[in-house]
Amino acid sequence: MxxxxxxxxxxxxxxxxxxxxxxxxxxxxxxxxxxxxxxxxxxxxxxxxxxxxxxxxxxxxxxxxxxxxAKNPSEVSISDLLRRIDGPIAPLPCLSRSAYQRCEDCTDEATCRIRRTFGEVFWSYLLIIESLTLEDMLRSDACVEQIFGT
The missing domain is CATH 1.10.10.10 (Winged helix-like DNA-binding domain superfamily/Winged helix DNA-binding domain)
Structure with missing residues (x-):
């Protein structure tokens, strides 16, 4: 959030x-x-x-x-801004690129089911958020109409 x-x-x-x-x-x-x-x-x-x-x-x-x-809206990365304002965006510290930290209670990251499950969800989120720009947000009303018909 x-x-x-x-x-x-x-x-x-x-x-x-x-x-x-x-x-x-x-x-x-x-x-x-x-x-x-x-x-x-x-x-x-x-x-x-x-x-x-x-x-x-x-x-x-x-x-x-x-x-x-100072930049064109197409050059303003929402994920970069999100990290700058809110900090790491990963749901678990062991999934963070910028603030990686092994979970205190984890015995083996390679077999951790929690890490794997949230890693898959986070990967899907990253594919979207990493490509999102301010320009996309300027056009979001049209996208919402297309998706939700509102």
Whole structure:
């Protein structure tokens, strides 16, 4: 499950991506991002710092300052962002690429049925999440309509 912090980060990025798609895009202030995304301003300040440090957005000072996307939405990996904001995404520490740790109660990873079962589920999840970009999220309404007919 993703955290509220990650949801706010995604909402902020979607607001910035929507602005970038306009005919004459401009940088958005943190107040504008908060209003467009529904994310509280006080949380956005910390979240946007993490996202900026990841190189996804840029901030500009001055009269026409604010935040803007630093990458094309097709280049913004949701899995990379998820790891940066929420940390490891594996359901078990022994399945994590970035934070591998042997389970304390495990005697043999090679024969662990829990690891194997969750490893198969996690592998399926990774195939999807690793290919997901911000651009995909911008088009998600059309995908949801096709899948669920809503």
């Amino acid at each position: 993703i955290t509220q912090k990650m949801k706010y980060a995604l909402k902020a990025l979607l607001a910035l991506a929507d602005e970038a798609a306009r005919d004459q895009p401009r940088a958005l202030t943190i107040e504008e991002i908060a209003a467009r995304s529904g994310a509280p301003k006080r949380f956005l300040e910390h979240i946007l710092l993490d996202v900026r440090n990841a190189g996804v957005i840029a901030s500009m000072r001055g009269r026409s300052g604010g935040y803007r996307l």
